[in-house]
Amino acid sequence: MLRIITQRTEARSELRRICDRTHDDQVTHKESTVREVLQAVKRQGDRALLHYTSEFDRRDLKSDDLRVSGSELDAAYQQVPKELLDAIQLACRQVEAFHRQRVPKSWVHFGENEVVLGKRYTPVDRAGIYVPGGQASYPSTVIMNAIPAKVAKVPRIIMVTPPGSAENGISPAVLVAAQEAGVEEIYRVGGAQAIAALAYGTETIPKVDIITGPGNIYVTLAKKLVYGTVGIDSLAGPSEVLIIADKSANPVYVAADMLAQAEHDQMAASILLTDDSVLARKVVDEVERQLVDHPRRLLTEKAIAHYGLVVVVESLEVAAELSNEFAPEHLELEVVDPWGLLDKIRHAGAIFLGSSTPEAVGDYLAGPNHTLPTSGAARYASALTVETFLKHSSLVQYSQTALEKVAGAIEALALAEGLHSHAESVRLRMRGNQELP
């Protein structure tokens, strides 16, 4: 089921197909639905929000029901087992510790010549975090989005997540993770309508400055469309792992890591590049074996069948080059010398080195963010960071003397660009503190 390819040209075209798996034209259909939802929420606020919640989530709510209440938040703690709470708290601590490293700081430089330059970092006023619901509950998504916003000192963090069923509501683990990560304001609304509410504001839900967090295709399309009205973190596609392994790798681990990616989503991609054809064979067998009792066998098998791939390459250098072309979200280096191979890697969202570092470590609690660029976006984009919630202002101060020294150069450039008043704004200052005629 999991194919092995040895021919380089075929490998390249298969990797390209997998990388482009979401760039289909089906999207255009969904886009018109999403546009309609955005427009309705922009114009009608809560009314449209409740309408779509009834239509898409089959929950009939009133405006007053949207915000998750304090008692509901308290109750969630009763429903979460001790070991899960401990794990959530450990994840929060480690993710926070990592994100506190090298946060950019404001600086001012008093130069020679009476010139002051600087950069001043400030957080956004309000951040909106989307946490998917649906088939699964993702407390880790809450942590990975809320902690960077908290470290950035965002004054108001607003979380939205689908309401869930009438019986179960929102997962208690998600509500507990939100509180542990410092989110105090949670609304039960999902889909494109939730993105619209955050982008435009409604009677109940405040307009935010930036929206982060993953979602299905409707959520992603909505984020792309509101980009410009608000900031967004990225356009998340289905998840993917690329593993480079040599003969030192354990096929049981490699197979488990491939399945850990595939079980997310039938569009998830799991790729192995190896210079050892024996390992390739063993991994294929082991994937079959581990699938037998898999609780999500059907979905996982589909992902492996469509977007699973094993490529046998001549050398690890070739593997690195193919990996750079693919620019994977997650890259595992299960080789004898992972740090040596690292030098040949140019594009990857997160890199896991050595055999004892399954991607799951990073998904949950190693510290680095698990919100990563997908579908080749690692060529130009990075993990969600504290900087996602910060922006900076450039600072410039010139004295009259400093301005005099560059006045001629500014005039030359302004005139070359045909901008008369740009030149005048400097020229007039050179004439001293003249008053009106």
Added chain:
Amino acid sequence: MLRIITQRTEARSELRRICDRTHDDQVTHKESTVREVLQAVKRQGDRALLHYTSEFDRRDLKSDDLRVSGSELDAAYQQVPKELLDAIQLACRQVEAFHRQRVPKSWVHFGENEVVLGKRYTPVDRAGIYVPGGQASYPSTVIMNAIPAKVAKVPRIIMVTPPGSAENGISPAVLVAAQEAGVEEIYRVGGAQAIAALAYGTETIPKVDIITGPGNIYVTLAKKLVYGTVGIDSLAGPSEVLIIADKSANPVYVAADMLAQAEHDQMAASILLTDDSVLARKVVDEVERQLVDHPRRLLTEKAIAHYGLVVVVESLEVAAELSNEFAPEHLELEVVDPWGLLDKIRHAGAIFLGSSTPEAVGDYLAGPNHTLPTSGAARYASALTVETFLKHSSLVQYSQTALEKVAGAIEALALAEGLHSHAESVRLRMRGNQELP
């Protein structure tokens, strides 16, 4: 012509109107044209590129004409006056010096418990820079986009700019600025078709990883549509300045700075907030006076009439709060104590402090980037930086012992999320180096 408002509610609604000036529904019409151009270039490459260049730019070119030749680049130096070349070189030096400050560096942290974490910064492989042509020539745009890419050590910087007229071609100042800023590859193509070429690649123009630089509404729409296929810097709207001035400000300078913004574009916005009604009056008169001989009087007057505004406020605190709501691209603090007032500013692209710092200093050569967030985007976005051309990979390495310590927590989280193989990928590693059955 330039209105003075003293009533707070009216000021708020006028500022909102000005901030939202580009969010009109006209855009939807243009979007379908842009989509058509993108699709055509994606499918037909150079052929479509040359077709649109003929249609929109009235230039009939062949594929071989697209790239600006070495002799053309050499010739440009002959056409640029000495003082302009000096100014371009000064600007390059100062912009480079500023952008070299605090560039993020890769780091690895060897923690206790045999855990290694880090961040590794790498440049994009190829950057595409759009430089507008049309009515004016903008050597400063070249410098502000190319220098950060060069500081980021991007291996290949590709510049596109409209071909210009058959007689004049591309402005020599632009070609000289490109060479001084380190750009070696320039193509004469503009508009949405140029963005398409950079996003998808054609026979002649290489596909890039990120596209930066300003342009007209077609270019901006094209950038928004290709975002996700490639990275983009931002969606640039018309330019704007907001000046906060007290009675110490010189009305002649304030007026010149307002006109320096207005002369860019009839959609440009120039706003003065002051606590001194005498100054307000004087600035209005002075704007009239300076307009009399303005070489772009018609366009500049239009901008001032539609998007010029003077608001008299009770205090500088109120001015700061209104400015924060507007989140201006450029903010000038022409007050007695600009550094004191700075503490009250939360959102602005670039801040110019004191009376001897006209925005033109920053537009050309102070050092900070002049590519800045517009239309309120300073609430969440920042100037173009070296980081625009860098991305980072998270690094994680756990030892077997380190993994053991967190295995329980990972399992708890994986099971709460219903992700069986995530748990398995850790559990199997806990069983030691087992072989296949």
